[in-house]
Amino acid sequence: MTVTSDVHQTIRQLREEVCRLHAELTRYQLVVWTAGNVSARVPGADAMVIKPSGVGYDDLTPENMVVTDLAGRVLEGDLAPSSDTAAQAYVYRHLPHVGGVVHTHSTYATAWAARAEPIPCVLTMMADEFGGDIPVGPFALIGDDSIGRGIVDTLRGSPSPAVLMQNHGVFAIGADARAAVKAAVMCEDVARTTHIARQLGDPRALTPEQVERLHDRYQSAYGQ
Amino acid sequence: MTVTSDVHQTIRQLREEVCRLHAELTRYQLVVWTAGNVSARVPGADAMVIKPSGVGYDDLTPENMVVTDLAGRVLEGDLAPSSDTAAQAYVYRHLPHVGGVVHTHSTYATAWAARAEPIPCVLTMMADEFGGDIPVGPFALIGDDSIGRGIVDTLRGSPSPAVLMQNHGVFAIGADARAAVKAAVMCEDVARTTHIARQLGDPRALTPEQVERLHDRYQSAYGQ
Amino acid sequence: MTVTSDVHQTIRQLREEVCRLHAELTRYQLVVWTAGNVSARVPGADAMVIKPSGVGYDDLTPENMVVTDLAGRVLEGDLAPSSDTAAQAYVYRHLPHVGGVVHTHSTYATAWAARAEPIPCVLTMMADEFGGDIPVGPFALIGDDSIGRGIVDTLRGSPSPAVLMQNHGVFAIGADARAAVKAAVMCEDVARTTHIARQLGDPRALTPEQVERLHDRYQSAYGQ
Amino acid sequence: MTVTSDVHQTIRQLREEVCRLHAELTRYQLVVWTAGNVSARVPGADAMVIKPSGVGYDDLTPENMVVTDLAGRVLEGDLAPSSDTAAQAYVYRHLPHVGGVVHTHSTYATAWAARAEPIPCVLTMMADEFGGDIPVGPFALIGDDSIGRGIVDTLRGSPSPAVLMQNHGVFAIGADARAAVKAAVMCEDVARTTHIARQLGDPRALTPEQVERLHDRYQSAYGQ
Numbered sequence: 001m002t003v004t005s006d007v008h009q010t011i012r013q014l015r016e017e018v019c020r021l022h023a024e025l026t027r028y029q030l031v032v033w034t035a036g037n038v039s040a041r042v043p044g045a046d047a048m049v050i051k052p053s054g055v056g057y058d059d060l061t062p063e064n065m066v067v068t069d070l071a072g073r074v075l076e077g078d079l080a081p082s083s084d085t086a087a088q089a090y091v092y093r094h095l096p097h098v099g100g101v102v103h104t105h106s107t108y109a110t111a112w113a114a115r116a117e118p119i120p121c122v123l124t125m126m127a128d129e130f131g132g133d134i135p136v137g138p139f140a141l142i143g144d145d146s147i148g149r150g151i152v153d154t155l156r157g158s159p160s161p162a163v164l165m166q167n168h169g170v171f172a173i174g175a176d177a178r179a180a181v182k183a184a185v186m187c188e189d190v191a192r193t194t195h196i197a198r199q200l201g202d203p204r205a206l207t208p209e210q211v212e213r214l215h216d217r218y219q220s221a222y223g224q
Numbered sequence: 225m226t227v228t229s230d231v232h233q234t235i236r237q238l239r240e241e242v243c244r245l246h247a248e249l250t251r252y253q254l255v256v257w258t259a260g261n262v263s264a265r266v267p268g269a270d271a272m273v274i275k276p277s278g279v280g281y282d283d284l285t286p287e288n289m290v291v292t293d294l295a296g297r298v299l300e301g302d303l304a305p306s307s308d309t310a311a312q313a314y315v316y317r318h319l320p321h322v323g324g325v326v327h328t329h330s331t332y333a334t335a336w337a338a339r340a341e342p343i344p345c346v347l348t349m350m351a352d353e354f355g356g357d358i359p360v361g362p363f364a365l366i367g368d369d370s371i372g373r374g375i376v377d378t379l380r381g382s383p384s385p386a387v388l389m390q391n392h393g394v395f396a397i398g399a400d401a402r403a404a405v406k407a408a409v410m411c412e413d414v415a416r417t418t419h420i421a422r423q424l425g426d427p428r429a430l431t432p433e434q435v436e437r438l439h440d441r442y443q444s445a446y447g448q
Numbered sequence: 449m450t451v452t453s454d455v456h457q458t459i460r461q462l463r464e465e466v467c468r469l470h471a472e473l474t475r476y477q478l479v480v481w482t483a484g485n486v487s488a489r490v491p492g493a494d495a496m497v498i499k500p501s502g503v504g505y506d507d508l509t510p511e512n513m514v515v516t517d518l519a520g521r522v523l524e525g526d527l528a529p530s531s532d533t534a535a536q537a538y539v540y541r542h543l544p545h546v547g548g549v550v551h552t553h554s555t556y557a558t559a560w561a562a563r564a565e566p567i568p569c570v571l572t573m574m575a576d577e578f579g580g581d582i583p584v585g586p587f588a589l590i591g592d593d594s595i596g597r598g599i600v601d602t603l604r605g606s607p608s609p610a611v612l613m614q615n616h617g618v619f620a621i622g623a624d625a626r627a628a629v630k631a632a633v634m635c636e637d638v639a640r641t642t643h644i645a646r647q648l649g650d651p652r653a654l655t656p657e658q659v660e661r662l663h664d665r666y667q668s669a670y671g672q
Numbered sequence: 673m674t675v676t677s678d679v680h681q682t683i684r685q686l687r688e689e690v691c692r693l694h695a696e697l698t699r700y701q702l703v704v705w706t707a708g709n710v711s712a713r714v715p716g717a718d719a720m721v722i723k724p725s726g727v728g729y730d731d732l733t734p735e736n737m738v739v740t741d742l743a744g745r746v747l748e749g750d751l752a753p754s755s756d757t758a759a760q761a762y763v764y765r766h767l768p769h770v771g772g773v774v775h776t777h778s779t780y781a782t783a784w785a786a787r788a789e790p791i792p793c794v795l796t797m798m799a800d801e802f803g804g805d806i807p808v809g810p811f812a813l814i815g816d817d818s819i820g821r822g823i824v825d826t827l828r829g830s831p832s833p834a835v836l837m838q839n840h841g842v843f844a845i846g847a848d849a850r851a852a853v854k855a856a857v858m859c860e861d862v863a864r865t866t867h868i869a870r871q872l873g874d875p876r877a878l879t880p881e882q883v884e885r886l887h888d889r890y891q892s893a894y895g896q
Contacts, residue, residue, distance in 0.1 A: 028256060032700060032861045033854055034895075035797060054895025079896055105797050107865050114794050114869035116876050122338050124366075124392045125259060125329050139876070141885060142796075167876055168796045182257055189256045193331050197338035198872055200422055204340050204363070204391055213365060223258075223278025224303055252480060346562050348590075348616045349483060349553050406481055413480045417555050421562035424646055428564050428587070428615055437589060447482075447502025448527055476704060570786050572814075572840045573707060573777050630705055637704045641779050645786035648870055652788050652811070652839055661813060670755055671706075671726025 007045045011076070014040045014049040014177075015062035021181045026057050028185050030106040036169075037082045040177035041092050041099045046070050048092055052079035083142065090148020091173065095156065100177030102184040105169035108191035109134075113164035119191050122203035126190040127211040128218035131159025134187060139166040147171075159215060162187040231269045235300070238264045238273040238401075239286035245405045250281050252409050254330040261306045264401035265316050265323045270294050272316055276303035307366065314372020315397065319380065324401030326408040329393035332415035336360075337388035343415050346427035350414040351435040352442035355383025358411060363390040371395075383439060386411040455493045459524070462488045462497040462625075463510035469629045474505050476633050478554040485530045488625035489540050489547045494518050496540055500527035531590065538596020539621065543604065548625030550632040553617035556639035557582075561612035567639050570651035574638040575659040576666035579607025582635060587614040595619075607663060610635040679717045683748070686712045686721040686849075687734035693853045698729050700857050702778040708841075709754045712849035713764050713771045718742050720764055724751035755814065762820020763845065767828065772849030774856040777841035780863035781806075785836035791863050794875035798862040799883040800890035803831030806859060811838040819843075831887060834859040 021038045025031045034057070039050035049065050066077035070093050072085045082088075088101040112119050112134075119134040121127055126134075137154040140146035151171045154163045161183035162172040170187055174180035197203045206214075245262045249255045258281070263274035273289050290301035294317050296309045306312075312325040336343050336358075343358040345351055350358075361378040364370035375395045378387045385407035386396040394411055398404035421427045430438075469486045473479045482505070487498035497513050514525035520537045522529060530536075536549040560567050560582075567582040569575055574582075585602040588594035599619045602611045609631035610620040618635055622628035645651045654662075693710045697703045706729070711722035721737050738749035744761045746753060754760075760773040784791050784806075791806040793799055798806075809826040812818035823843045826835045833855035834844040842859055846852035869875045878886075 033857050035858075052896070083894055105795070105861075105865070107861070108868060110795065110865050111869035111872075114865065114875035115873045117873065122391060123329070123334065139882075141882065143889060167794060167878060185257050186259075189259075189329075189331070193329070193334050193338065195868065195872065196332060196419065197335035200335075200419065201339045201341065203338035206391060210363075210365065217367060222307055224276070346615060347553070347558065409481050410483075413483075413553075413555070417553070417558050417562065420556060420643065421559035424559075424643065425563045425565065427562035430615060434587075434589065441591060446531055448500070570839060571777070571782065633705050634707075637707075637777070637779070641777070641782050641786065644780060644867065645783035648783075648867065649787045649789065651786035654839060658811075658813065665815060672724070672751055 007042065007047075010044070011042055011047070011049065011067060012062075014042060015065040015067075018049045018051070018065050018177055019060050019062045021177055022051065022057050022060055024181050024185060025102075025104060028188065030104040030184060030188055031057070036104040036106075037084055037102070038177055038181060039082070039085075039088045039101050042067070043099070047075060048089060050085055050088065051082045052077065053082050055079065084147075086145070087142075087147040087151065087171070090145055091151055091171070094148075094152045095173065097175065098173045100174045100180035102172045102177070102180040103169065104172075104184050104188070106184070106188035106191070108195050109162075109164055109170045109188050110168070111195065112136075112191055113169060114167055116166045118164070119194050120203070121206055121211055122194060122197065123190055124206075124214055125186070126194070127206060127214035128222070129183065129186045130162065130190070131215035132208075132211055134160050134162050134164060134190070137163045137165045137171075139168070231266060231271075234268070235266055235271070235273065235291060236286075238266060239289045239291075242273045242275070242289050242401055243284050243286045245401055246275065246281050246284055248405050248409060249326075249328060252412065254328040254408060254412055255281070260328040260330075261308055261326070262401055262405060263306070263309075263312045263325050266291070267323070271299060272313060274309055274312065275306045276301065277306050279303065308371075310369070311366075311371040311375065311395070314369055315375055315395075318372075318376045319397065321399065322397045324398045324404035326396045326401070326404040327393065328396075328408050328412070330408070330412035330415070332419050333358075333386075333388055333394045333412050334392070335419065336415055337393060338391055340390045342388070343411075343418050344427070345430055345435055346418060346421065347414055348430075348438055349410070350418070351430060351438035352446070353407065353410045354386065354414070355439035355443075356435055358384050358386050358388060358414070361387045361389045361395075363392070455490065455495075458492070459490055459495070459497065459515060460510075462490060463513045463515075466497045466499070466513050466625055467508050467510045469625055470499065470505050470508055472629050472633060473550075473552060476636065478552040478632060478636055479505070484552040484554075485532055485550070486625055486629060487530070487533075487536045487549050490515070491547070495523060496537060498533055498536060499530045500525065501530050503527065532595075534593070535590075535595040535599065535619070538593055539599055539619075542596075542600045543621065545623065546621045548622045548628035550620045550625075550628040551617065552620075552632050552636070554632070554636035554639070556643050557610075557612055557618045557636050558616070559643065560584075560639055561617060562615055564614045566612070567642050568651070569654055569659055570642060570645065571638055572654075572662055573634070574642070575654060575662035576670070577631065577634045578610065578638070579663035580659055582608050582610050582612060582638070585611045585613045585619075587616070679714065679719075682716070683714055683719070683721065683739060684734075686714060687737045690721045690723070690737050690849055691732050691734045693849055694723065694729050694732055696853050696857060697774075697776060700860065702776040702856060702860055703729070708776040708778075709756055709774070710849055710853060711754070711757075711760045711773050714739070715771070719747060720761060722757055722760065723754045724749065725754050727751065756819075758817070759814075759819035759823065759843070762817055763823055763843075766820075766824045767845065769847065770845045772846045772852035774844045774849070774852040775841065776844075776856050776860070778856070778860035778863070780867050781834075781836055781842045781860050782840070783867065784808075784863055785841060786839055788838045790836070791866050792875070793878055793883055794866060794869065795862055796878075796886055797858070798866070799878060799886035800894070801855065801858045802834065802862070803887035803891075804883055806832050806834050806836060806862070809835045809837045809843075811840070
């Protein structure tokens with residue numbers, strides 16, 4: 001990789017952003033101890049910035065974030081990168097529009113994942129953000145490309161920015177790291193509300209047309 | 225709108241109050257990310273103060289609150305107002321006693337909304353604040369007057385200051401913004417307790433007479 | 449009431465303690481908005497210190513606590529006392545060993561109360577603190593002695609320092625205000641754990657002998 | 673016990689670490705009031721450092737931690753040690769590889785314990801940390817070696833660092849106090865996720881081979 005001074009500057013900013021975004025995972029109680037992480041692609045370079053492995057959220061600093069190439073090899077950093085680096089690097093290699101990836105074992109979403117059951121789209125907020133059901137990816141063991149391939153195969157062509165990996169947890173993607181964190185936060189929120197709705201009966205269905213209209217509007221008109 | 229200096233002073237105070245009240249939404253975990261908002265009518269003017277769209281709760285300031293007229297057109301502010309502005313403006317236009325509106329997707333209340341099931345009044349605290357069941361409004365798509373009309377049609381003539389919009393979430397009203405926030409907080413609390421009560425059996429019913437006595441007393445005798 | 453200088457000093461300390469103990473109600477999420485309160489008997493006087501009505505927990509100070517006699521009439525204070533003053537005064541009048549009373553609508557305990565179902569003693573921690581099931585008191589409307597009488601009739605002769613008032617919430621008692629707060633905190637904790645245990649099956653029963661041995665030991669040997 | 677100056681230094685550090693680790697119990701809401709504790713073995717001495725009995729988490733300091741020998745007799749400290757001292761001392765006497773013990777009544781794990789039902793290993797994170805189901809230990813009364821013996825008999829030869837003592841709560845062990853706290857945190861997290869997964873159906877099973885591969889990899893390759 002040819003590292004230009006622009007890329008150095010970008011990496012410095014991404015170290016800060018990736019570090020800071022982990023505070024959203026703890027704020028919304030999506031993670032315990034050290035079990036969840038955020039990464040960001042470095043635009044203009046074959047590289048990503050990711051959390052170091054097994055380090056507590058209070059101990060994260062921009063400086064101890066790890067920079068790897070998209071094969072998962074460390075480019076900068078004294079610590080080993082997240083054990084999810086291979087999976088996230090696979091996503092960046094195969095989905096060029098993705099600029100950020102988040103992994104959590106957030107409680108309600110992981111409960112749906114344990115049953116290998118997609119979260120049905122019965123809430124307007126879910127239609128807005130996910131454009132339909134949140135799909136389930138295959139069971140895959142860590143250690144090779146299985147998890148990355150499962151994420152990419154499930155999300156390619158889906159409007160959903162989140163996938164429930166069976167018996168495992170959530171991977172969320174976005175145009176940048178902040179958008180991926182938002183998807184992870186919303187995923188847990190709709191997983192929880194839908195679970196609770198289902199405990200006492202059947203939620204009303206939304207039609208595919210309703211879901212599509214909500215999704216189209218939200219993706220084009222919401223925010224600033 | 226003729227803006228007198230009194231109205232300017234009132235708007236300044238309402239910007240502060242509306243901004244500050246959003247902290248109650250996060251304190252009671254009624255909202256995630258940017259998905260919920262508070263507004264206040266400007267007394268003596270055809271105007272309201274509301275949260276800007278898609279801005280995080282940590283980033284709210286009195287200055288970035290948006291002032292619109294009651295058709296939802298921006299009067300003051302550099303940011304676009306909440307995507308719920310049209311619905312809330314409709315409420316102010318049609319319910320003159322309403323001085324504040326709050327919208328959330330709080331978990332338990334939204335779960336009842338997903339099933340289109342009113343929350344039954346089986347708690348004294350619920351009788352106090354809501355005077356009966358919390359009713360369900362119709363499914364309505366964002367983009368025209370449907371949501372506002374659904375809120376108004378459901379709450380007009382009801383003692384309840386909150387409505388569960390089907391598959392969507394909560395709209396709460398009050399004489400001012402603080403009262404609307406209180407209703408939103410209480411709505412989630414009774415939605416949760418009633419849900420949990422129902423999980424293991426049937427709550428004891430309150431009679432209409434008991435509900436009415438509690439409601440009358442609370443509305444006249446509680447507080448300072 | 450003859451107010452000696454000793455009693456003045458005691459009241460000053462109790463104002464501070466009662467004010468401070470409300471922070472435990474919010475810390476453990478036993479209350480929302482203004483719906484829960486703590487009181488303490490003034491030893492050596494026909495008086496109690498209690499939260500003012502409808503004041504938010506952030507706004508409590510030792511100075512705005514209200515001192516009433518045990519008929520509930522205000523002795524000191526500019527604010528109206530809690531709407532539960534009559535019930536708590538009744539408890540102090542009829543249970544001389546009680547030095548503190550707490551009232552909450554904490555979620556899980558109130559869910560058992562809504563079904564009028566005692567919480568069964570299936571946890572060692574519950575045997576320690578409550579010495580058996582947490583009993584249910586009658587449905588009672590606010591406004592006369594009904595609530596106070598329901599509390600006293602249910603707890604007199606019971607080892608439990610907490611009662612679930614039907615369709616209403618929890619009243620907890622103790623030798624002092626801190627002990628009553630502890631009972632309210634523990635009541636919600638065992639209500640929640642027992643509820644969750646019951647959701648997926650039947651908890652193992654404890655024998656009356658096991659409960660009694662645990663209770664006797666805890667009451668005599670725990671702490672400093 | 674011959675206390676060398678090295679051991680004095682070690683005890684000073686362990687007082688700080690044990691005190692500080694209690695903040696993880698409150699951060700993850702594993703404990704209420706004073707009902708949970710951490711201890712650490714003093715390497716090179718027949719001694720342990722443990723929380724004082726009945727003291728609130730805000731009031732813990734390195735100085736008020738209690739040092740006992742492994743029969744539970746106080747060596748240093750003005751306060752009585754935790755009522756769980758005998759059980760934890762028993763663990764240190766019989767499991768020489770254990771350097772830390774944690775006790776909680778965390779909600780979801782204790783709910784499984786109330787039903788005397790092991791937590792089934794249906795999550796990759798659970799396979800990683802626990803290497804299989806989290807087992808249930810016998811019902812045991814406090815006051816003699818019953819609890820300690822139940823913990824040791826259940827965990828000896830098990831890959832799990834946590835045991836659910838029937839009708840009681842969790843005991844977690846580790847090579848040091850921090851590892852034991854991690855096990856207690858993860859125990860509650862997987863207890864909660866698995867409970868919620870089971871509420872709406874049957875989680876997919878993991879095969880023993882999958883569990884073993886995950887456990888082996890995590891124990892050797894995770895972290896720094």
